[in-house]
Amino acid sequence: MENEQKILIVDDEKDLCEILQFNLESEGFSIEIANSGEDALKKPLEEFDLILLDVMMGGISGFKTANVIRKERNLEVPIIFLTAKGEENDVLTGFNVGGDDYIPKPFSIKEVVARIKAILKRGTSNQNTGNQILYDDLKIDLKKKTTSIDGVNVNLTRKEFEILSLLLKNRDQYINREEILKRIWQDDVIVTERNVDVNIARLRKKIGDYGSKIKGKSGYGYCFRS
Structure with missing residues (x-):
């Protein structure tokens, strides 16, 4: 088959x-x-x-x-x-x-x-295929580390890119701030959970209409809603 x-x-x-x-x-x-x-x-x-x-x-x-x-x-x-x-x-x-x-x-x-x-x-x-994640017109290239919407490049920082990739891979599942810190910032002890909120606020603005799909819930963290 x-x-x-x-x-x-x-x-x-x-x-x-x-x-x-x-x-x-x-x-x-x-x-x-x-x-x-x-x-x-x-x-x-x-x-x-x-x-x-x-x-x-x-x-x-x-x-x-x-x-x-x-x-x-x-x-x-x-x-x-x-x-x-x-x-x-x-x-x-x-x-x-x-x-x-x-x-x-x-x-x-x-x-x-x-x-x-x-x-x-x-x-x-x-539509995760190899090194790409596609969601409607939003495209993430995990190998080239690029993001685009309807073919237009979106200039994300490294942390914004990693957060968006993490949320899209785990679509419709909440990930708490502590877990995001561990997976994105890893051993950087200087950052706090506030850094997560700030980066997500910037990310929402940069990805336009898709920004509204990033939901925050007190006590649960963030998720990308389909």
């Missing part, structure tokens, strides 16, 4: 991989399996629509594998972490290394399928 979406399952529990493979193939997905992070990194990862990635594996961890995918390979393929670890710090680590979702074990297969479909639907709506 030409439009069959490809998912890579990375987990050292072979029985679990077989269960996931059977159920996901029943849902119409094309599945490949890697039983370690090292094996996963040998595959043509750019060909997959989504990666299910276990955190606790022998050899390199899922977090390290995700970091290589994001930082060294510069790939935007959605990543869902599967792990027995459910502490808040582990969740934050997962998002900090570029994870899109986090499902603690034990989980129901129905929940995994629902999460996968939600993320793939979001990616299709946004």
